[in-house]
Amino acid sequence: MSLRRRLDQPWLLGLVGVLTLLLLWQVVASLRVVDPLFLPSPAEVLGAGAEQYQEGVLVNDALASIGRVLGGYALSIVVSLPLGIAMGSNRLVCQLLEPLLGLIRYMPAPAFIPLLIIYFGLGELPKVLLIFIGTLFFNTLMIMDAVKFVPSELLESALTMGGRGLQITTRVVAPFIAPQVLDAYRINMAAAWNLVIVAELVAANEGLGKRISLAQRFLRTDEIFVGLIAIGLIGLLIDLGFRLVMRRSCRWAI
Amino acid sequence: MHLSVKGVSKSFGKGRDSKLVLDDINLEINSGEFVALVGSSGSGKSTVMRLIAGLEQPSSGTIHMDDRLVRGPGPDRGMVFQKYSLYPWLSAADNVAFGMRLQGRNKRDVKERTAYFLEVVGLQDSASRFPRQLSGGMQQRVAIARALAADPKVVLLDEPFGALDLQIRESMQEFLYQLWERSGLTALLITHDLEEALLMAQRVHIMAPRPGRVVRTVAANLDRGNLSALRMERSFLELREDLAGCLRGLDQDPAALAARSLASTTGSSSSG
Numbered sequence: 001m002s003l004r005r006r007l008d009q010p011w012l013l014g015l016v017g018v019l020t021l022l023l024l025w026q027v028v029a030s031l032r033v034v035d036p037l038f039l040p041s042p043a044e045v046l047g048a049g050a051e052q053y054q055e056g057v058l059v060n061d062a063l064a065s066i067g068r069v070l071g072g073y074a075l076s077i078v079v080s081l082p083l084g085i086a087m088g089s090n091r092l093v094c095q096l097l098e099p100l101l102g103l104i105r106y107m108p109a110p111a112f113i114p115l116l117i118i119y120f121g122l123g124e125l126p127k128v129l130l131i132f133i134g135t136l137f138f139n140t141l142m143i144m145d146a147v148k149f150v151p152s153e154l155l156e157s158a159l160t161m162g163g164r165g166l167q168i169t170t171r172v173v174a175p176f177i178a179p180q181v182l183d184a185y186r187i188n189m190a191a192a193w194n195l196v197i198v199a200e201l202v203a204a205n206e207g208l209g210k211r212i213s214l215a216q217r218f219l220r221t222d223e224i225f226v227g228l229i230a231i232g233l234i235g236l237l238i239d240l241g242f243r244l245v246m247r248r249s250c251r252w253a254i
Numbered sequence: 255m256h257l258s259v260k261g262v263s264k265s266f267g268k269g270r271d272s273k274l275v276l277d278d279i280n281l282e283i284n285s286g287e288f289v290a291l292v293g294s295s296g297s298g299k300s301t302v303m304r305l306i307a308g309l310e311q312p313s314s315g316t317i318h319m320d321d322r323l324v325r326g327p328g329p330d331r332g333m334v335f336q337k338y339s340l341y342p343w344l345s346a347a348d349n350v351a352f353g354m355r356l357q358g359r360n361k362r363d364v365k366e367r368t369a370y371f372l373e374v375v376g377l378q379d380s381a382s383r384f385p386r387q388l389s390g391g392m393q394q395r396v397a398i399a400r401a402l403a404a405d406p407k408v409v410l411l412d413e414p415f416g417a418l419d420l421q422i423r424e425s426m427q428e429f430l431y432q433l434w435e436r437s438g439l440t441a442l443l444i445t446h447d448l449e450e451a452l453l454m455a456q457r458v459h460i461m462a463p464r465p466g467r468v469v470r471t472v473a474a475n476l477d478r479g480n481l482s483a484l485r486m487e488r489s490f491l492e493l494r495e496d497l498a499g500c501l502r503g504l505d506q507d508p509a510a511l512a513a514r515s516l517a518s519t520t521g522s523s524s525s526g
Contacts, residue, residue, distance in 0.1 A: 151337075153337055154341060156307075156309055156333070157335065157397075158352070158356065160307050160308075160329070160332055160333040161332065161353030161356055161401070162328065162329030162357045162404065163356045167356055171356065172341070176341075250343070252343040
């Protein structure tokens with residue numbers, strides 16, 4: 001019982017899980033049961049990472065990928081919020097757009113890449129737009145759902161105190177859905193990261209995804225691992241950032 | 255202030271599925287009155303309140319507030335809901351201030367009135383607490399303060415204590431009655447609890463279900479100097495028993511109801 005309580009800390013067990021995997025990796029790599037060409041040791045990966053960092057490649061790639069993600073995702077956030085609220089609070093808007101969004105949502109975003117390249121070339125715009133397209137519909141539909149579940153008593157109380165149209169949206173709907181919206185943004189951020197890597201695999205000069213595909217060409221598995229771990233860590237940091245914002249701004253809902 | 259409900263009927267649904275829930279409701283409420291609407295579930299009493307609040311539109315008939323036709327919700331008709339309808343992201347004080355801020359009152363006014371109404375409901379010490387940190391009874395007191403602070407001409411109370419424990423409910427009834435007595439507010443109370451209605455209201459309308467209609471109206475002119483003693487008084491108990499009998503008579507027992515629906519499916523019934 002006391003052991004269980006001692007283990008029951010938010011960070012401890014998660015850390016144990018990560019360290020166990022690292023240890024297992026080290027053991028398997030040092031036993032040489034797998035060809036090092038396929039499975040480099042943690043030390044080798046760390047070395048490759050340090051090398052990339054010193055050359056400035058790692059930071060450069062990370063910034064390129066982060067920039068695309070933030071650009072496309074910011075656009076998605078800005079468009080999905082009013083769209084989702086409009087769909088959630090107005091039945092006509094919902095009936096007009098929901099079938100359309102439901103249809104487009106099932107079209108895999110990477111399938112839009114050829115089209116985006118034809119329209120916008122190989123620059124930044126098609127990558128940013130891919131992330132926008134790939135996350136907009138999920139964000140919008142999740143926000144719409146959150147709006148639909150605002151308790152009617154909360155809306156009607158405001159109406160019987162003199163609240164009107166836009167006031168209801170800004171003072172009742174918006175604060176009520178804020179925690180769910182932040183959560184939706186946090187969850188769909190993962191999709192944005194998937195898409196930026198896919199876009200870079202297809203066409204890019206720099207970026208974490210581009211580095212991975214180059215590493216594959218030269219059989220540099222250690223560099224592939226560096227790219228994967230970097231992507232994971234950045235994603236984790238963004239996730240924690242969203243959680244922090246949530247904890248700060250929506251204390252009532254936690 | 256004069257609220258009048260004239261010949262109001264309400265059906266839900268369309269065509270063959272349409273269901274009449276209220277049939278020819280007539281009510282009057284004047285300034286300073288405390289009126290109660292009592293009925294079992296399904297008697298449409300909450301629908302009457304929602305119509306007066308303007309949250310629903312009558313199928314026929316009219317509702318006038320001071321000679322102005324009610325077309326939608328407005329701050330002249332405040333409402334307190336059964337379920338806790340406080341804004342969970344706002345403190346008790348900010349909940350009380352909510353309606354006044356919607357109406358654009360100036361800051362000083364809002365601050366003074368918030369403090370005043372929190373004190374009226376005895377929660378001045380809980381001003382900064384959030385709804386989930388308050389008990390059910392305290393939450394309803396905040397809801398009442400919030401409705402009053404928005405300065406309505408009539409307060410509509412929809413089973414305000416229905417979700418509370420019995421002991422708390424009794425003290426809340428006494429609290430609400432004293433509040434009414436002190437502040438001269440006008441109130442319409444919806445409840446299924448006869449005792450609650452008779453304790454507070456000067457006029458009690460009894461509603462019958464399927465379709466909802468007012469079948470009896472009594473003036474309850476009781477001496478309300480001591481509410482807890484009144485609960486036990488003979489005249490009070492007799493009146494309550496009389497009306498309870500009336501309510502029981504309206505609620506057909508399930509066996510009779512089943513027999514009637516059986517008869518209607520074989521086509522022998524023509525009544526609606």
